[in-house]
Amino acid sequence: MAGIWRFLGAVVVSLALVGGGSVAAFAQEREQILVFAASSLKDVLEDAGAVFDQTHNTDTEFSFGGTQTITRHVVAGAPADLLVTADDAWMEYAVRNGVLVDDSVVELASNGLVLVGSQELDAMPVELEPEALQAALANGRLAMGEPETVPAGRYGKDALINLGLWESVAQRVAPVENVRIALAAAARGEVPLALVYASDAQVEQGVRVLAKIPQDSHDPIVIPGALTSVHSKSGVEFLEFLKSAEGQEIFRVHGFKVSGD
Missing domain, CATH: 3.40.190.10 (Periplasmic binding protein-like II)
Incomplete structure (x- = not known):
């Protein structure tokens, strides 16, 4: 029995030496x-x-x-x-x-804003013009953050208004709780277009950037x-x-x- 205690004592000393300090410091949560x-x-x-x-x-x-x-x-x-x-x-x-x-x-x-579409569905670049945007949407919807409460939605709506595009898409908007939901919907091909942050488009391999929203079309x-x-x-x-x-x-x-x- 004494031999076991000597062994355990040696282990404790070894741990203290390896840690460069006390056993208490070694075990600190x-x-x-x-x-x-x-x-x-x-x-x-x-x-x-x-x-x-x-x-x-x-x-x-x-x-x-x-x-x-x-x-x-x-x-x-x-x-x-x-x-x-x-x-x-x-x-x-x-x-x-x-x-x-x-x-x-x-x-x-x-951050910045971009329009994205599905990589798998080979979505094509979109010109920031009313007719081009409507053509890209076809029978689908534009996913974006809810404009009244979600920052990405508020910035996005302001940008679309200032670019003269809001009236052409207002009835086709699919508002969501946060921008990552819009990003996922585009990646899965559930919507032809999503308005998301530029940083989101970089981390999601399932989408491609179809248009960059001008920085001067919305607040920083x-x-x-x-x-x-x-x-x-x-x-x-x-x-x-x-x-x-x-x-x-x-x-x-x-x-x-x-x-x-």
Whole structure:
């Protein structure tokens, strides 16, 4: 029996030596970070979280949804460390409701809009003219975020109005809860056209870009992030990481524009 205890003691000492510190430090639990974020940011934030966790004692988790939905959840008291939205209007709503740390709101990146169609169905490029758009739709519909509540839908409607295209498609719009639903519908060929973020088109191999929406046809599409009033210390560090050169490069790789582009 004494031999077993000596063996176990040796294992403990070995673990302490390998870890370069105490057994308590070796066994320290990883701190959880919870980020509420817009669906359009799923790929970039999951990649950023994985990179961050490699060099920190953290497990970064995400709750994705429509910007309007996740913001309302945070306002209602959801225990998130960070809020990252697809536009600044909903971030301002959270600010007005007093659930964010004062002066913590920061612009992380920006985005653009594109029209996409199914890669499998060999969708062809579309000119941004009423007749061409109607011809491309044929008997189908244009999937896009709900214009009254979803940021991508609001930006999209403004762009179509300013380009003189809204009246030609208004009755053919299929409004959806978030832009990723519109993207998936186009990829599956359920709709001939979808209006989505440029970054979405880059990550979905099932679609091809049929037209780029001019940047000056809508307000700038800003991606803001902020700390909530119940944030952890690691939440502060993750927001700083997203603002760093390494974090910004991850946004750039995923098709977003960052400061300096």
